[in-house]
Amino acid sequence: HTFNGHKGAVKSVTFSPDGRMLVSGGSNNDGIIHLWNLKKKKKLGKIKKAHQESIQSLLISPDGRHLVSSSTDNTVNIWSLETYKFIRTFRAHSSNVLSLAVTPDSKVLVSGALDGIRVWDLLQQRPLGTLSRFDSSIHAVAISPDGRRLVSGDSKGIVKIWDLQSGRAIGGFKAHNNEVRAIAFTPTGDNVITASGDRTVKMWNFNSGAVLQTFRGHTNSVIAISVNPDGKTLASSGKDGIKIWDLNTGQLLSTLYGHSDWVSSLAFSPDGKTLASGGFDKKVRLW
Numbered sequence: 101h102t103f104n105g106h107k108g109a110v111k112s113v114t115f116s117p118d119g120r121m122l123v124s125g126g127s128n129n130d131g132i133i134h135l136w137n138l139k140k141k142k143k144l145g146k147i148k149k150a151h152q153e154s155i156q157s158l159l160i161s162p163d164g165r166h167l168v169s170s171s172t173d174n175t176v177n178i179w180s181l182e183t184y185k186f187i188r189t190f191r192a193h194s195s196n197v198l199s200l201a202v203t204p205d206s207k208v209l210v211s212g213a214l215d216g217i218r219v220w221d222l223l224q225q226r227p228l229g230t231l232s233r234f235d236s237s238i239h240a241v242a243i244s245p246d247g248r249r250l251v252s253g254d255s256k257g258i259v260k261i262w263d264l265q266s267g268r269a270i271g272g273f274k275a276h277n278n279e280v281r282a283i284a285f286t287p288t289g290d291n292v293i294t295a296s297g298d299r300t301v302k303m304w305n306f307n308s309g310a311v312l313q314t315f316r317g318h319t320n321s322v323i324a325i326s327v328n329p330d331g332k333t334l335a336s337s338g339k340d341g342i343k344i345w346d347l348n349t350g351q352l353l354s355t356l357y358g359h360s361d362w363v364s365s366l367a368f369s370p371d372g373k374t375l376a377s378g379g380f381d382k383k384v385r386l387w
Contacts, residue, residue: 110127
């Protein structure tokens, strides 16, 4: 199925935890969030002026209560999914907020921006602290399945590992020669996957930092990844469509063509049977 309605590139797609709704966010000053009913394949509604500028990242908390969005307007906004009402804005970043992550218990939110990483209490909607400032622009963040660790990827290709309780950096490694555009944990939390402007996707052992797989095949920057909840396959995308990989062998399983431009966002459904993609062609597609 294809969902139409965005006026600009679709920079973020995410499923609700129950798999019944898909949320997509637009860019190119199309600060609109669209909510789609997956069963009926139609629009549930939209948040018209979600942001002043383009939406860069969206997530729904695992408990299904909150929708969080971030933008190039330097803000993070929180919405209630129970009432569809706006709750509040976090204004602390002084630059584009490119990525968001939330702990499995839905209590702690992390935002990664060009001016560093900030941590928020999602339940009480207040700031908890700042992990890093200005030493590198953060393009991607992810939280481990146990909720204790955070990984960040920056413009220099460096991955840093943080202890979320103490807020301290506890490790890191040079992952790519170019910026880390996307980062994700495997479902077990043992491995981290990074995608980069250097056209590769790599899988790392979380504890040792050793490269387990390098996925080669993209002809340009890889700007989005999603790991299937079954832990067996990985989707990655860029200018040359969507590629599906076997996580264990590193083998390319298939390439999905359906967008006429860069594929800028990916998300697997909670049951792992559906993949959603958003593109520069303003379309949201289901596979």
